Amino acid sequence: MKKLNRILIALFIVLPTSIFANEGMWFLMHLERLNHRDMQKMGLQLTAKEIYSINNQSLKDAIVQFNGGCTASIISSNGLVLTNHHCGYNAIAELSTAEQNHLKNGFWAKSLDQELKPQSLYVRFFVRMDDVSERILSLVTNTMSEKEREAIINKEIAKIQEENSDGGKYTVSVRPFYQGNEYYYFVYEDYTDVRLVGAPSESIGKYGGDTDNWEWPRHTGDFSLFRVYADANGQPSEYSEDNVPLNVNYHLPVNIGGVKENDFAMILGYPGRTNRWMPAEGIEQNVKYAYPAWVEGSKLSMDVMKKYMDKDESVNLMYASQYAGIANYWKNRQGMIDALTKHGTAETKRKTENKFDKWANKPKYKSAYGNVISTINNYYKLTNEKSQHDNYLIGLLRSSKFSILPYRIGRGLENYADANEAKRKELVPRLTALISNSYKEYHLPLEKEILAEQLKLYTSKSNYSLPELLSEVKQINDFTDYVEAIFNLSMFGSKEGVEAFLKYPDKDILSNDPLYKLSSAILAKYREQPEMLQQPLNDYQKSFRLLVEGLRESGISRIEYPDANSTLRLSYGKVRALPKDTRNDAYINNYTTFKGVINKYKPNDDEFDLPKDMLKFFENKNYGRYANKDGELAVNFLTDNDITGGNSGSPVLNGKGELIGLAFDGNIEAMAGDVIFDKDLQRTINLDIRYVLWLIDTYSNAKNIIDELTIINN
Numbered sequence: 001m002k003k004l005n006r007i008l009i010a011l012f013i014v015l016p017t018s019i020f021a022n023e024g025m026w027f028l029m030h031l032e033r034l035n036h037r038d039m040q041k042m043g044l045q046l047t048a049k050e051i052y053s054i055n056n057q058s059l060k061d062a063i064v065q066f067n068g069g070c071t072a073s074i075i076s077s078n079g080l081v082l083t084n085h086h087c088g089y090n091a092i093a094e095l096s097t098a099e100q101n102h103l104k105n106g107f108w109a110k111s112l113d114q115e116l117k118p119q120s121l122y123v124r125f126f127v128r129m130d131d132v133s134e135r136i137l138s139l140v141t142n143t144m145s146e147k148e149r150e151a152i153i154n155k156e157i158a159k160i161q162e163e164n165s166d167g168g169k170y171t172v173s174v175r176p177f178y179q180g181n182e183y184y185y186f187v188y189e190d191y192t193d194v195r196l197v198g199a200p201s202e203s204i205g206k207y208g209g210d211t212d213n214w215e216w217p218r219h220t221g222d223f224s225l226f227r228v229y230a231d232a233n234g235q236p237s238e239y240s241e242d243n244v245p246l247n248v249n250y251h252l253p254v255n256i257g258g259v260k261e262n263d264f265a266m267i268l269g270y271p272g273r274t275n276r277w278m279p280a281e282g283i284e285q286n287v288k289y290a291y292p293a294w295v296e297g298s299k300l301s302m303d304v305m306k307k308y309m310d311k312d313e314s315v316n317l318m319y320a321s322q323y324a325g326i327a328n329y330w331k332n333r334q335g336m337i338d339a340l341t342k343h344g345t346a347e348t349k350r351k352t353e354n355k356f357d358k359w360a361n362k363p364k365y366k367s368a369y370g371n372v373i374s375t376i377n378n379y380y381k382l383t384n385e386k387s388q389h390d391n392y393l394i395g396l397l398r399s400s401k402f403s404i405l406p407y408r409i410g411r412g413l414e415n416y417a418d419a420n421e422a423k424r425k426e427l428v429p430r431l432t433a434l435i436s437n438s439y440k441e442y443h444l445p446l447e448k449e450i451l452a453e454q455l456k457l458y459t460s461k462s463n464y465s466l467p468e469l470l471s472e473v474k475q476i477n478d479f480t481d482y483v484e485a486i487f488n489l490s491m492f493g494s495k496e497g498v499e500a501f502l503k504y505p506d507k508d509i510l511s512n513d514p515l516y517k518l519s520s521a522i523l524a525k526y527r528e529q530p531e532m533l534q535q536p537l538n539d540y541q542k543s544f545r546l547l548v549e550g551l552r553e554s555g556i557s558r559i560e561y562p563d564a565n566s567t568l569r570l571s572y573g574k575v576r577a578l579p580k581d582t583r584n585d586a587y588i589n590n591y592t593t594f595k596g597v598i599n600k601y602k603p604n605d606d607e608f609d610l611p612k613d614m615l616k617f618f619e620n621k622n623y624g625r626y627a628n629k630d631g632e633l634a635v636n637f638l639t640d641n642d643i644t645g646g647n648s649g650s651p652v653l654n655g656k657g658e659l660i661g662l663a664f665d666g667n668i669e670a671m672a673g674d675v676i677f678d679k680d681l682q683r684t685i686n687l688d689i690r691y692v693l694w695l696i697d698t699y700s701n702a703k704n705i706i707d708e709l710t711i712i713n714n
Ligand code: ARG
Pocket: 086, 206, 208, 209, 210, 213, 214, 324, 327, 328, 645, 646, 648, 664, 665, 666
């Protein structure tokens, strides 16, 4: 008996970490307690403090969040920043013109004064984090309504922010974890003067385009380089000619020794969103209602955009980044539908929920958890149609500039029209700036067609309630004519039209403006919270929180790490091949080579074209110290780390904390990864650092950048 107990205890201690070795997006402050032993066994040679220490220099100092949605790392003492090409894409496109086309041709600053400042781009350094669960949760009870609860929590959050911001020096963010069962705060320091240093041509950086996106085998040189600037004291500062490269106390060394199967690999970064506790019915709702609408709306916009982008390079540069963003999630959501269906993910979750329901209805737990599952299921049943409707509507808002712009500016204009002379004078600068920013870059024919097509789709597909205005419009049925007509009648069709209003403000004209009316109706619909859903929503939120609490308390779920929510995490795993893929000509299917790049080459193709001189470089095989043991140039490689979107640009590090690659994608087989981790199939696709350095050094001859790096070769 005693022995059995001991075995059970031992199992209990050992199981969670070793069974799920590669699963998990861990908090840095928990590594010591939860992961360090496991990581050491797998090949980590650093102490937990060398990864995360508040007071001493540690790895975390070299990891930054890049412009909100991506990750990057600091790779020189002069604030050189390495991220993905697709993360720098927007900035590179913005800094390009049809004549000086850095997106198309690549760009390399040969000295600091050639580095280019995009309009807005920031990097966020991580200072520290801490647990405030006790502090926050001791203030609330489960008998409160969710609204009351939220109000109390928000008040406390504001206090925590105030206490830790050091008089505004830091950005402090307090976030819920485990579906509101824990809270942590994060202290950040933001730098807003960030400049482009270098990028390969789009044909290399986005090689394979949407065809290869989310797929293995992969051959993409997905990287770009930026630099953080600061004032003379190293403090964050808005752009100024006097700013200097940020002198950092820690940067990542680069190891060009290469990787092999089973090598330890860890990835630090800012994964965006996972939903590993999502209930079965939630998955069903996404697969059957939400995602199909998302996919359909995205494809429609992509087709319209592409038509105009292909005709005119300046239109292409205007929309390239938005297009890539829509296309990325168009393919992702279709991949999710396929993977979740194929793997029967909802069914797997339902089994867990049935187990939970049994546990929850034991006398001891019944009062707290007895209704959790039925409440959750009821809510999803009530909202299936709405989720489809919302996704068509969001699809419209996501791709149509003129679905939002008139409302955004119009509200300001309404205030303006209401104000007296003095107040108007005061409002003018902000309004003028808003107007000129809003009308900076767009192609009117494209915008009109997107709006017409999206309205047509939205009104025809949504069985849920439409805004009144659109129910009327729906009768017309010729949306092209309708959109043409309202643009002709509206002041919002051009910048000049809106500016004229500032001279002759007339509220009647504004309230009758057809684009303003349309935009207002659409946004009102988007924000609407139907009365009949208020109570079910309240109960659902509470039940979801209790579900996660109960799953953890009962031990039915073994998930020990919190869902991703754009906070800094570490994932550890190994270099790991996927079962043989005959499309990959590499010897072991955990990497691809430059030979594979050349094999995919299709001259003048949209996605598989290459700069002509790449072929010469291939013939000469001049890979120098960047070649692998077989004399090949490795391009991308696979690890089994647990990451998601937002990790893009994250450094992949070996056991010594040296940079071996750059995470940039996940494989399509594991697309269910955001709601369930597949330890056999899930892979991260990484860019081999040797390909990065070869492209900078040998191919682009940007020696100035190579000179800045700390390169290790062993
Ligand atoms: N799938 C990648 C991610 O979400 C983005 C890749 C961008 N490349 C592209 N061809 N759209 O992290």
